[in-house]
Amino acid sequence: xxxxxxxxxxxxxxxxxxxxxxxxxxxxxxxxxxxxxxxxxxxxxxxxxxxxxxxxxxxxxxxxxxxxxxxxxxxxxxxxxxxxxxxxxxxxxxxxxxxxxxxxxxxxxxxxxxxxxxxxxxxxxxxxxxxxxx
Numbered sequence: 001x002x003x004x005x006x007x008x009x010x011x012x013x014x015x016x017x018x019x020x021x022x023x024x025x026x027x028x029x030x031x032x033x034x035x036x037x038x039x040x041x042x043x044x045x046x047x048x049x050x051x052x053x054x055x056x057x058x059x060x061x062x063x064x065x066x067x068x069x070x071x072x073x074x075x076x077x078x079x080x081x082x083x084x085x086x087x088x089x090x091x092x093x094x095x096x097x098x099x100x101x102x103x104x105x106x107x108x109x110x111x112x113x114x115x116x117x118x119x120x121x122x123x124x125x126x127x128x129x130x131x132x133x134x
Contacts, residue, residue, distance in 0.1 A: 002099035007082030042116030094119035
């Protein structure tokens with residue numbers, strides 16, 4: 001994995017349709033590690049500034065580079081890195097958001113925007129449940 005991302009930059013996290021509420025807000029559990037995950041790579045996010053400066057171009061690039069199927073009624077949550085770190089570090093000081101580009105393989109093109117939120121606890125932990133409630 002690479003360097004910590006700049007706190008002034010932004011990340012996107014895809015939110016599957018089942019985690020989008022009727023009012024359009026996103027369920028916080030979309031930012032939990034899966035309960036069976038080992039935090040070797042962290043929670044996958046996309047670093048917007050890695051793929052351009054215009055928001056529309058960034059979103060288009062993230063969609064094109066995605067290594068999984070995006071549903072039409074899924075959403076993207078855009079977050080400022082500094083705000084995320086400040087908020088989460090109040091409870092969990094081990095979090096880092098690092099550049100973690102994915103390289104081209106037989107199935108996918110390279111994704112220079114891929115990043116990881118490292119140091120999170122699994123989604124079924126008491127700490128993760130507390131994060132969702134706040």
